[in-house]
Amino acid sequence: MNKNKSFLSRNKGILIFFAVMLVLPFIIGLFEGSNPVAVWNNQGTFSKHLEGIGIEIFILAIFALSYDLLFGVTGLMSFGHTMFFAVAAYTTGIALKTFGLPLWQVLLIIVGTSLVQAFLFSVVLPRVRGVTFTMVTLGMASMFHIVVMSSDMIKLTGADVGLQGVPKPAYIDPTIERLRFYAIALLILVLVYIFYKRFIDSPTGRVCVSIRENESRAKMLGYNTTAFKIVVMLIASFTASIAGVLHTLYQPIVSPTIADLGYTVTGLLIVLIGGIATQSGAIVGAFVIKLLDLALRGIMKDSAPLVTGVVYVIFVLFVPYGIVGSLKLGGLKIKQGWQMLLERFGLKKAMPKGE
Amino acid sequence: MKKKINITGILLIAAFIVFLVLAGRGMEPRDLLITTLRGFSVGSVTFLVAAGFSLIFGLLDVLNLAQGTLYMIGAYIGWTVFVRPDTFIDITPLILFLMAGFALGFLWDYLADKIKLDAKKKKILGWAFVLLSVVLAVLILPRYPIAMWELDNYSQSPISFSYMADQGIRIPVSPAETKGIPAMVALYGSLLLSAVLAFGLALIRYKENRQHSLHWKKWRVFGILIILGTLIMAFNTPLTDWLMNMNTNWLFIIAAVIAVLSGIGLGALMETTMIQPLYSRPVYQLMLTLGLGTIGMQLVKAIWGMPEFVIPKPEMFRGSGAGCPATTIKDVFTNHCSTILILGGRVRVYDEIVLPIVGVVILVLVWLLLKKTRIGMIIRAGVQDSNMVEALGINVRRVFTLVFALGAGLAALGGVLSAPSYGLSVSMGEKFLLNALIALAIGGLTSYPGAALGSLMVGLIQQFMIKYGQIGIPIPFTDIVFKPTPAIIPASTMLLMVIVLLILPNGLLGRQD
Numbered sequence: 050m051n052k053n054k055s056f057l058s059r060n061k062g063i064l065i066f067f068a069v070m071l072v073l074p075f076i077i078g079l080f081e082g083s084n085p086v087a088v089w090n091n092q093g094t095f096s097k098h099l100e101g102i103g104i105e106i107f108i109l110a111i112f113a114l115s116y117d118l119l120f121g122v123t124g125l126m127s128f129g130h131t132m133f134f135a136v137a138a139y140t141t142g143i144a145l146k147t148f149g150l151p152l153w154q155v156l157l158i159i160v161g162t163s164l165v166q167a168f169l170f171s172v173v174l175p176r177v178r179g180v181t182f183t184m185v186t187l188g189m190a191s192m193f194h195i196v197v198m199s200s201d202m203i204k205l206t207g208a209d210v211g212l213q214g215v216p217k218p219a220y221i222d223p224t225i226e227r228l229r230f231y232a233i234a235l236l237i238l239v240l241v242y243i244f245y246k247r248f249i250d251s252p253t254g255r256v257c258v259s260i261r262e263n264e265s266r267a268k269m270l271g272y273n274t275t276a277f278k279i280v281v282m283l284i285a286s287f288t289a290s291i292a293g294v295l296h297t298l299y300q301p302i303v304s305p306t307i308a309d310l311g312y313t314v315t316g317l318l319i320v321l322i323g324g325i326a327t328q329s330g331a332i333v334g335a336f337v338i339k340l341l342d343l344a345l346r347g348i349m350k351d352s353a354p355l356v357t358g359v360v361y362v363i364f365v366l367f368v369p370y371g372i373v374g375s376l377k378l379g380g381l382k383i384k385q386g387w388q389m390l391l392e393r394f395g396l397k398k399a400m401p402k403g404e
Numbered sequence: 405m406k407k408k409i410n411i412t413g414i415l416l417i418a419a420f421i422v423f424l425v426l427a428g429r430g431m432e433p434r435d436l437l438i439t440t441l442r443g444f445s446v447g448s449v450t451f452l453v454a455a456g457f458s459l460i461f462g463l464l465d466v467l468n469l470a471q472g473t474l475y476m477i478g479a480y481i482g483w484t485v486f487v488r489p490d491t492f493i494d495i496t497p498l499i500l501f502l503m504a505g506f507a508l509g510f511l512w513d514y515l516a517d518k519i520k521l522d523a524k525k526k527k528i529l530g531w532a533f534v535l536l537s538v539v540l541a542v543l544i545l546p547r548y549p550i551a552m553w554e555l556d557n558y559s560q561s562p563i564s565f566s567y568m569a570d571q572g573i574r575i576p577v578s579p580a581e582t583k584g585i586p587a588m589v590a591l592y593g594s595l596l597l598s599a600v601l602a603f604g605l606a607l608i609r610y611k612e613n614r615q616h617s618l619h620w621k622k623w624r625v626f627g628i629l630i631i632l633g634t635l636i637m638a639f640n641t642p643l644t645d646w647l648m649n650m651n652t653n654w655l656f657i658i659a660a661v662i663a664v665l666s667g668i669g670l671g672a673l674m675e676t677t678m679i680q681p682l683y684s685r686p687v688y689q690l691m692l693t694l695g696l697g698t699i700g701m702q703l704v705k706a707i708w709g710m711p712e713f714v715i716p717k718p719e720m721f722r723g724s725g726a727g728c729p730a731t732t733i734k735d736v737f738t739n740h741c742s743t744i745l746i747l748g749g750r751v752r753v754y755d756e757i758v759l760p761i762v763g764v765v766i767l768v769l770v771w772l773l774l775k776k777t778r779i780g781m782i783i784r785a786g787v788q789d790s791n792m793v794e795a796l797g798i799n800v801r802r803v804f805t806l807v808f809a810l811g812a813g814l815a816a817l818g819g820v821l822s823a824p825s826y827g828l829s830v831s832m833g834e835k836f837l838l839n840a841l842i843a844l845a846i847g848g849l850t851s852y853p854g855a856a857l858g859s860l861m862v863g864l865i866q867q868f869m870i871k872y873g874q875i876g877i878p879i880p881f882t883d884i885v886f887k888p889t890p891a892i893i894p895a896s897t898m899l900l901m902v903i904v905l906l907i908l909p910n911g912l913l914g915r916q917d
Contacts, residue, residue, distance in 0.1 A: 091600075102540050119543060126687060127688070157839075165581060172906075173906065174906075174907055174908050177905055177906075177909045178906040180461075180467055180849060181849070181905060181909055181910070183467075183690075183846065184845045184901070184905070185845075185902055185906075187841070188842070188845075188898045188901050188902050188905075189898075189902065191838065191895075191898050192895050192898045192899065192902075193893040195892065195894055195898070198893065199892055201896075238612070282572055314694060314698075317691065317694075321691065351705075351706075352702065354698065354702050355699060355702035355703065355706065358695055358696075358699035358702055359699060361691075361695040361698070362678075362692060362695040362699065365682075365692045365695060366681070366682075366690050366692070367679060367687050369688060370683065
């Protein structure tokens with residue numbers, strides 16, 4: 050439907066977002082009292098802290114985007130999605146720390162591991178459906194979590210303490226070159242977003258949506274639904290892996306909680322709060338979750354997850370379309386109301402009925 | 405209809421048995437026996453969680469991921485009744501009175517009908533009443549006297565109470581202090597609060613053209629709740645003393661009953677208020693139960709604290725004096741021994757004999773309920789095709805609530821029964837939820853016997869892996885002895901699940917599509 054528009058006008062929203070987020074550290078720096086040059090040289094303390102939060106949000110958003118493609122767009126309820134993320138995070142960490150590989154080689158390895166995992170899941174795909182798929186994926190991810198946590202591989206993974214002291218390449222080290230890292234993470238998020246938008250608008254994406262709505266009908270129309278699912282799995286796996294690499298590069302410790310079911314649930318939460326199957330929802334949700342978490346931790350310390358849980362349940366019960374989805378629906382209503390108002394005052398011709 | 409014999413399934417079970425026999429060859433008979441019994445024990449606890457799970461999923465198509473939390477809550481409520489009966493007695497009237505307001509639902513519907521306002525204004529009035537009830541709650545509930553443990557004060561923390569109770573000593577507790585207003589006032593204030601809330605909700609959900617009657621029989625539940633609550637409040641001290649000095653066997657039974665009742669209550673509450681509005685959106689039910697599970701876990705953490713403790717074993721199973729360990733079953737009953745000698749190995753009576761027996765009893769009872777009663781017939785028909793059952797004029801929704809409550813109650817029973825041997829911790833729910841999920845996936849999600857078979861297999865495999873962690877598995881043709889570390893144990897069952905599901909996507913005994 051957007052075919053006639055140019056690239057710029059199609060992606061207006063995300064490009065504005067990109068520009069704003071890019072300028073934001075400098076503006077925050079001004080409020081703090083450090084001039085843009087200081088921020089450029091990574092000297093402002095508060096703006097640096099904020100960049101850190103921003104990076105975490107971007108990583109979460111990339112992860113949530115990939116989860117949304119699987120669960121929101123294609124309707125594959127996977128509870129093992131965090132495995133893609135965690136495998137990439139650990140592989141990066143181990144390759145950098147134990148084997149001392151340069152980053153570009155690590156990235157090649159990550160492409161390989163994400164492919165292998167997607168194929169692992171794809172072996173399962175044609176056989177199991179619905180809840181069984183959920184449980185098989187849960188089982189696979191839990192096995193990885195257990196392997197990470199086990200003391201057999203403590204030298205590689207650090208078991209329950211986590212992977213510490215990963216040497217980071219100097220040109221992207223978040224402690225020295227944080228602004229650069231921030232910009233790269235933001236750029237990756239924007240690129241992933243644009244790619245996802247394009248993918249879902251493409252004929253392949255349309256078939257994926259139809260699989261979610263009614264798989265047997267899609268099959269009957271002659272689509273090999275398994276193949277489409279595998280494609281989606283590949284894309285989601287690769288995207289989540291990128292998020293995992295960024296996570297390892299940014300965090301001082303790769304904790305095993307990222308391989309837990311809880312991390313998948315975080316992704317689910319983000320998607321749900323932002324709005325299922327709306328790509329911008331993943332970004333909005335990531336912002337809301339991270340900031341809410343920070344605020345709650347400041348106020349109530351340990352019982353923050355309780356409030357997050359309550360918010361989650363309220364969203365499931367009362368705001369099923371999430372923030373972005375509800376806004377879209379509400380926006381439609383406002384538009385209709387405006388139309389009606391105009392018609393009533395005779396400023397606009399009434400729409401012919403039947404349209 | 406003749407059942408098709410599932411050859412692949414039988415082959416898998418045969419392979420499993422062969423594996424177990426092979427696994428047992430390297431062990432001494434008594435090790436084998438104890439390991440098997442432990443497997444049965446874990447299996448039966450898993451079964452209690454999984455049975456409710458399978459019933460709920462079969463009938464309602466809801467994957468109830470809060471089942472683990474219900475199991476955990478059952479255990480913690482059992483602990484409270486067993487170790488701190490005074491807290492239990494303090495809080496019971498409050499809960500009864502809060503329920504009493506909602507027991508008058510018919511009256512509120514009647515009144516909502518009588519008020520002459522249009523629907524929109526009724527809704528606004530309803531929300532005003534809900535708001536009022538929140539104000540009342542803030543005013544009244546903190547002033548209600550409850551004697552409780554303190555998480556920050558070690559000598560008054562749950563761990564201390566648990567430890568002392570395990571030694572057979574009760575830490576003396578001071579009765580709850582009244583805070584500003586007399587206890588009875590606070591109690592009846594809570595009745596007012598629940599009545600206002602129930603009336604507000606009735607106004608919000610008001611629909612026209614309903615039959616209303618104020619028949620006297622409808623008042624019975626309300627009357628019973630009020631009288632019971634007032635009596636317990638009035639005789640607080642003697643009741644507490646009675647429970648405190650009671651034989652721990654009976655106290656444990658009371659704790660189990662209370663835990664099951666609260667599990668049933670929570671299940672019914674969850675189903676009617678939150679699951680029912682979501683029947684048209686199945687994925688959201690999954691997410692909702694997941695969220696509720698997390699909330700429950702956090703609540704348990706906030707109320708009972710992080711550290712682990714146990715329910716002390718009842719007197720019947722804790723003797724260790726003369727004549728112990730018992731050699732015959734008669735000895736167990738006369739000396740109340742905690743262990744019994746079988747084949748020269750010490751077997752713990754409660755953990756390894758009582759738990760499996762309870763598991764089998766519950767298995768048979770629920771099976772009888774399903775096969776021999778009318779409600780069981782409706783449930784089985786509902787599993788087949790719930791739309792058809794509804795079309796035949798049976799109120800399936802009510803059966804849904806019943807089954808959900810039953811499943812939650814079974815999980816709570818599992819929690820309270822397993823607490824003396826496996827202990828209470830914040831992560832216990834997650835652990836057994838995962839066990840139950842694996843068991844169900846192996847046995848077949850909607851099959852009740854499948855739940856039993858799967859739980860048994862999960863329990864056996866876990867215990868055998870733990871045993872091999874101690875003695876090691878000699879790998880054939882090499883000198884390597886493989887010792888699985890404790891962390892690998894859950895992985896073994898996960899692996900079994902993945903293999904079974906890949907060969908048989910519907911599980912061993914599942915319904916074939």
